[in-house]
Amino acid sequence: MMITQDEARPTLDQPASPYAYFLGGTLVIEELPQNRQPPDPFRWLNAKWRCPAVYYRLVQPWLKEQGIRNTIPRWRDLSLTFVDNRTPHDYQLEALAAWNKAGRWGSVVLPTGAGKTFLALKAIAECAVSTLVVVPTLDLLHQWYARLENAFKTPIGVWYGQEKRLEPITITTYPSGWAHAETLGNQFKLLIFDEIHHLPAPSWHEIALMCASPYRLGLTATYPDAPHWLQGGKAAPETGQNFSLNGIIQDPVSLLDELVGPVLYRKHIDDLVGEQLAEYRTERIRVDLTAEERAAYDAAYNIYTGYVREARLRESHGAAWWNELTRRSARDAQARRAKVAELKLKEIVHQAQGKLTILDRLLREHPNQRLLIFTAHNRFAYQIARRHIIPVITHQTKSAERKAILEAFQLGKYQAIVTTKVLNEGIDVPEAKIAIVLGGSA
Structure with missing residues (x-):
């Protein structure tokens, strides 16, 4: 059952001593005067001390030390029976131990097929607390639902689209989690982000920002790479930009470090091939462009590189030249022409008839x-x-x-x-x- 915010607040006949509560993705301290300043990241807004809910794990000790009544968490401990009898691989145990050692705050990077979902199930079983799993697609939501139901033999909640049913263990999608973070934000102690490389996308990172969960686990095989981003690669899926947290512009890696924690454990595919993963072979087959494709490619290439060279973007903006090109394309016709040419180059290569x-x-x-x-x-x-x-x-x-x-x-x-x-x-x-x-x- 979900407890509403009104139920969490003291009644009028209770003494007016300071207390903290969750409101719309933020932590609010009531009855604490402006001259009694709490530590960062609290700010005095609308006559109350407030901060994003993500900082709960940092401010909770201070609340306790100051004797401020804490009505923020609405999660609870669970009595779970884990019925998955598979034996974890050594690397899965190592990853789980690293996560526990870090205060259950951070990400694990494992290749596809290495058992990230099983690792998460083990984490849920060990923590035995209210848990929200966030996934990018409905296919993954259904896959996770089956895995969780089979592993714990307990009702599993689903929160997306027209189906909104909260249970102590619930699954949602990134869009639904973002849209309802102000409702879900203090209901779960453990927050699991599957395919966490999606989280830095605009709006979606607000899920992590607006949740008070002190335990967080990120899972992916393709963690964002900061140097690649600085050289003009994608900052996050489907984006080419940086992001702001508390007014500070951050790259995706820094954003994930703050919202979910750093990468605590990583294995590459070559580390596991032959033992946990099947042997594989990669063969690259080169394809020639047709004469028509080559002509179109050369024309687009000349437009694209010509603008970059004439605008001296590399000289003036260094590693961030591509981001500057993208920014200029929104207001400058020549930059926009170069950006269209860049997209044309990719289209020709991706759809070559050969x-x-x-x-x-x-x-x-x-x-x-x-x-x-x-x-x-x-x-x-x-x-x-x-x-x-x-x-x-x-x-x-x-x-x-x-x-x-x-x-x-x-x-x-x-x-x-x-x-x-x-x-x-x-x-x-x-x-x-x-x-x-x-x-x-x-």
Whole structure:
């Protein structure tokens, strides 16, 4: 059951001594005068001391020391029975120990297939407190729901779309978590972010900012890389910008460090291949552009590099030149023309027609093995689907259809699935033996 904020406040006949409560993603101290200043990050706003809820773990000892009544947490301890009898791998135990040692505050980076979900289940079992799991897609929400229900044999809450049912263990999506953080923010002691590389995106990072949870665990195989971001790579999924916390501009890594904690444990795929992960082989096949594609590429390249050179962006802005180009493109016609040319370059490379010829050959060479085909753009994915009469999964695919496609693939009814980015996000597809990456960051 969810306790409302009004229920958490003292009644009028209680003494007017200072007390702290949660309100709309912030921590508020009532009855504490302005001249009695609490420590950072509290600020005097609207005649009360306030700060973002994320700082609860830092201010809670001070509240106790000062004798300020704390009505903030609405989470509770749980009596859980963990019925998953699998034996953790050594690296999973090491990751969990590192997280516990750090006060249960930080992220773990493990490659796809290394058992990040099982690690999280172990963390939930050890903590045995109210827990909110945040995931990027509905597919992952359904996958997590099944895993949690099987592991603990207890009702699991779901909070997204039209379905809003809170339980001591609840799952939500990044969009729903952001939209309702002011409601959910003090209900859960443990906050788990699956695919945490999504969290720095605009608005979504406010989930972590507005929650008081003192335990936080981030999981991903692709943690943001600060040097790459500084050189103009993506700052976060689908963005190319930096972010502000308390008015301070931060890169994604610094933002995650503050909101969830630093990376505490990391393993690369090569560390686990041959033992926990299957052996794999990567083969790069080079494709030539057609004469028409080459001409279009050269034209776009000249526009793009010509502007960067003439504007002296590298000389004037160093490693942040690409971010400056993006900023200028919003108000300068020539910069916008260069930005359009940059997008054209990527489109030509990602959708080169020579890739279709190679794909034709690979499908013929592997008729008895199931394949996943990744592309950078929906249009190219649908072109491939029509060309080979195979199912396609994009962000436009309805949940029921997506579920039916994946089930048929698992049963061997389909040889291949073509997709864009939606299967990048930790969806289990163990039947796939070959991945063909035609474009994107799969």
